[in-house]
Amino acid sequence: MLKFFISFIICTSAISQNIKDQANYLAIYELEHQPDSTNVDSKKKESMRLYIRDHISMFASSGTVIKDSLLANTDRSNKSIAALTKIQSEAPDTDFTYWIFKNSKSGDIQLYDKIVKNTYHYEEVEPLMQWNIEPDTKEIAGYDVQKATTTFRGRDYTAWFTPEIPISNGPYKFSGLPGLIIDIVDVNNEYSFKLKSFKKLNPSRFIEVPSEKSIELSREKLTELWDNYHRDPFSSLEQSGITFGFEAGVKEELMKNHREERKLINNPLELE
Numbered sequence: 001m002l003k004f005f006i007s008f009i010i011c012t013s014a015i016s017q018n019i020k021d022q023a024n025y026l027a028i029y030e031l032e033h034q035p036d037s038t039n040v041d042s043k044k045k046e047s048m049r050l051y052i053r054d055h056i057s058m059f060a061s062s063g064t065v066i067k068d069s070l071l072a073n074t075d076r077s078n079k080s081i082a083a084l085t086k087i088q089s090e091a092p093d094t095d096f097t098y099w100i101f102k103n104s105k106s107g108d109i110q111l112y113d114k115i116v117k118n119t120y121h122y123e124e125v126e127p128l129m130q131w132n133i134e135p136d137t138k139e140i141a142g143y144d145v146q147k148a149t150t151t152f153r154g155r156d157y158t159a160w161f162t163p164e165i166p167i168s169n170g171p172y173k174f175s176g177l178p179g180l181i182i183d184i185v186d187v188n189n190e191y192s193f194k195l196k197s198f199k200k201l202n203p204s205r206f207i208e209v210p211s212e213k214s215i216e217l218s219r220e221k222l223t224e225l226w227d228n229y230h231r232d233p234f235s236s237l238e239q240s241g242i243t244f245g246f247e248a249g250v251k252e253e254l255m256k257n258h259r260e261e262r263k264l265i266n267n268p269l270e271l272e
Contacts, residue, residue: 022204023051023058027180028197029171031061034190035095037267046094048171048193051207055105057169058207063094101209102126102175109173112214113222115229116240119214120222127176128152131159140182141195148177154271155191159184165198172269191269230262 027050036042047062098113107126112119129150136147138160145160152174159170161179170181171193185192217225229236234244234251244251 021053021056021207023053023207024201024204025052025167026050026197026199026201026205027052027169027171027195028062029193030196031096031171032192032194033095033267033269035267036264037190039264042264044095046096047092047196048096050169050171051201051205052167052169053204053207055103056207057102059100059102059172060098061092061094061096063092064097064099066092067094099209100173101207102169102173104168104175110209111219111222112209113226115225116236116242118240120217120225121214122217122219122222124173124219128173129176131177133177143182145182146179152270155186155188155269157184157186190267233258 029048029050030045031048032043032045034040034043049060049062049065051058098111101110101112102108104126109124109126109128110121111124112121114120129152131148131150134147134149138145140160140162143162143164145162148159148161150157150159157174159174159177159181160183161170161177161181163179165180166178167180168177169175170177170184174181174184174193180195180198181193182195183193232255234255238244246254
């Protein structure tokens with residue numbers, strides 16, 4: 001309940017974008033993840049998008065891409081409840097609001113995310129992982145693929161990539177193999193990305209990066225800010241100038257339910 005309420009409020013603004021390049025290809029992955037490490041039945045699925053142009057790519061959830069597109073094309077003078085409700089209903093729900101930009105030529109990886117009104121980003125340098133390419137081969141989704149394994153921030157992964165698509169890229173921050181990653185899963189089967197479709201875009205789509213002022217920080221600091229937000233979202237909202245007029249006891253009940261829900265979200269992709 002609280003998640004929907006807050007996401008509705010934050011839905012009043014999208015991350016402003018600047019054109020970086022034009023994507024020629026789109027890979028759509030199905031992400032399956034287990035938010036609660038103690039409950040295999042907590043697994044959820046959602047669609048993720050990887051836009052690619054030569055050495056540049058952008059990765060985000062379909063829900064984030066669609067919501068930001070709808071907001072960007074909404075009349076800024078029309079922020080009515082009806083308009084925002086329409087956007088909420090048309091954009092798929094998502095647990096992942098970040099945008100990841102990779103530049104294989106420079107080796108830069110940038111992750112942007114927005115907490116309430118502030119946009120933040122951090123930068124990392126590839127390679128973030130070392131791959132072991134193995135002789136095993138098979139067919140997945142009509143592609144001849146080869147096996148590779150790696151360890152990334154507390155998880156061991158098995159990936160299958162295809163030289164048939166000679167693009168050294170993949171979902172999330174994964175890249176560096178001699179072909180597109182078709183399938184990748186951690187050994188505990190808590191996070192997996194499976195390619196559902198790959199196509200050439202005609203016309204091409206703009207790859208855009210946030211144009212509004214973004215606060216640069218470390219990956220660890222962004223994690224800390226999100227932890228603080230989830231611990232007390234109302235405090236973060238009020239510090240941003242968003243106030244509420246709850247009846248007595250309503251806010252306390254919302255926070256109580258929120259804390260119980262957060263106990264079941266304890267299993268991030270990056271454990272370290």
